[in-house]
Amino acid sequence: MKSLYDVQQFLKRFGIFIYVGKRIYDIELMKIELKNLYDLGLIDKTDYLQAELVLRTEHKKEEDANKHI
Template sequence: MKTLYDVQKLLKNFNIYVYIGKRLYDIEVMKIELGKLYDNGLLEKDDYLQAELILRREHRLESEKEKERNK
């Protein structure tokens, strides 16, 4: 798992589809859903941590893009 798309595919395996319309919000909701899956024992620790790191990176990158757009 290396990309946001990979995390989306992981969530899709659990019939979780996230589309709010704003990428930053989509990432935040994915983090919430990922946490719920892990807390309920449906995800292995390694998969959870890898997906969480990907979402953190994507959130940071998207936040930086928004800051640039708002200048």
């Protein structure tokens, strides 16, 4: 997984569709859902860590973008 879109598609495989309306909130909710999938043993550590890294990077980008507004 290399992009936020990839993470969204990954979560959709588990029936998880996320759209809150604000990108940063979407990312935070995706992090929660991803953690739940990992805790339940539905995804392996490699997928979890790749997706978490993408979400962390995208969250940081959103925070930086919102500071300049």
